[in-house]
Amino acid sequence: MSxxxxxxxxxxxxHIIRKLxxxxxxxxxxxxxxxxxxxxxDHIASGGWSSVKSLAEEFKLDSSTISRQTSSLExxxxxxxxxxxxxxxxxxxxxxKSGAEELEKNKQQRAERIGELLAGWPAEEVExxxxxxxxxxxxxxxx
Amino acid sequence: MSxxxxxxxxxxxxHIIRKLxxxxxxxxxxxxxxxxxxxxxDHIASGGWSSVKSLAEEFKLDSSTISRQTSSLExxxxxxxxxxxxxxxxxxxxxxKSGAEELEKNKQQRAERIGELLAGWPAEEVExxxxxxxxxxxxxxxx
DNA sequence: CAAATGTAATTGTATTATACAACTATAATG
DNA sequence: CATTATAGTTGTATAATACAATTACATTTG
Numbered sequence: 001m002s003x004x005x006x007x008x009x010x011x012x013x014x015h016i017i018r019k020l021x022x023x024x025x026x027x028x029x030x031x032x033x034x035x036x037x038x039x040x041x042d043h044i045a046s047g048g049w050s051s052v053k054s055l056a057e058e059f060k061l062d063s064s065t066i067s068r069q070t071s072s073l074e075x076x077x078x079x080x081x082x083x084x085x086x087x088x089x090x091x092x093x094x095x096x097k098s099g100a101e102e103l104e105k106n107k108q109q110r111a112e113r114i115g116e117l118l119a120g121w122p123a124e125e126v127e128x129x130x131x132x133x134x135x136x137x138x139x140x141x142x143x
Numbered sequence: 144m145s146x147x148x149x150x151x152x153x154x155x156x157x158h159i160i161r162k163l164x165x166x167x168x169x170x171x172x173x174x175x176x177x178x179x180x181x182x183x184x185d186h187i188a189s190g191g192w193s194s195v196k197s198l199a200e201e202f203k204l205d206s207s208t209i210s211r212q213t214s215s216l217e218x219x220x221x222x223x224x225x226x227x228x229x230x231x232x233x234x235x236x237x238x239x240k241s242g243a244e245e246l247e248k249n250k251q252q253r254a255e256r257i258g259e260l261l262a263g264w265p266a267e268e269v270e271x272x273x274x275x276x277x278x279x280x281x282x283x284x285x286x
Numbered sequence: 287c288a289a290a291t292g293t294a295a296t297t298g299t300a301t302t303a304t305a306c307a308a309c310t311a312t313a314a315t316g
Numbered sequence: 317c318a319t320t321a322t323a324g325t326t327g328t329a330t331a332a333t334a335c336a337a338t339t340a341c342a343t344t345t346g
Binding site for chain 3: 317318319320321322323324325326327328329330331332333334335336337338339340341342343344345346
């Protein structure tokens with residue numbers, strides 16, 4: 001496929017990504033989670049299997065990167081290690097109460113920001129946008 | 144606004160951004176433009192006013208960052224400096240033939256990738272998605 | 287119009303997120 | 317049991333960014 005809408009989508013996504021990143025990175029991180037930490041915590045909180053290795057696969061990052069990111073979450077008290085019973089090298093991560101609170105706070109902040117952008121959109125369009133983004137997200141996963 | 148679709152959109156965007164970034168960054172950059180260079184070149188090619196300062200404002204990056212990025216594009220021969228007639232400190236950037244070719248090549252590669260993800264989508268949904276992304280992009284600009 | 291102030295771009299330095307490689311401890315396999 | 321594989325960590329290099337200092341020029345003001 002190589003049509004005009006596709007090219008428009010590509011460009012628009014590039015711009016949206018740039019703008020959203022520039023809002024959430026390199027800004028006064030008052031106390032909020034960066035993007036990586038946010039998604040890691042969300043995955044852990046959702047009960048996804050959370051060893052260093054499985055997180056690295058899930059997020060397509062190197063294990064060393066995940067190791068450092070999770071160490072940092074642990075230092076902040078947002079996650080705790082649960083040693084594997086079967087393998088003394090390995091552990092999984094559990095979210096702590098404070099981690100869950102921090103995650104929820106961040107999620108609300110971020111949703112609020114998106115809500116502002118969607119203010120005034122007809123509910124039907126918001127719903128369509130949500131559906132199409134989810135479909136697109138699945139397409140990436142399946143690719 | 145703080146409804147379920149908004150929260151779903153927030154999460155989905157976070158995931159899509161992560162996945163698309165991980166595809167286009169830290170990967171074998173065979174010879175293709177990174178995201179910053181791609182959008183810079185596109186802006187310059189589109190005839191947008193392209194001094195270091197205006198690019199920094201447009202992209203919400205520091206002038207020093209733009210200065211380095213444009214130097215790098217210049218070294219590769221993709222842009223050339225046009226000294227300002229009014230201000231001997233300043234210059235604007237023009238795309239070169241080779242820069243335009245490289246941009247076009249990249250645009251096609253990226254569109255092809257997006258096209259794969261949209262393969263099998265009804266044309267009507269692709270069109271809707273394009274429209275909604277553009278509307279969302281405008282909302283970010285106006286915010 | 288000369289001095290002071292402001293500005294465009296560059297360069298120096300620090301930080302951060304990443305990858306890759308080397309390593310340690312443990313597990314699995316021949 | 318010796319070898320090989322694996323989970324995680326740590327060391328090191330690179331890249332993109334911000335902020336600070338600098339340079340050369342422009343603008344404003346007394």
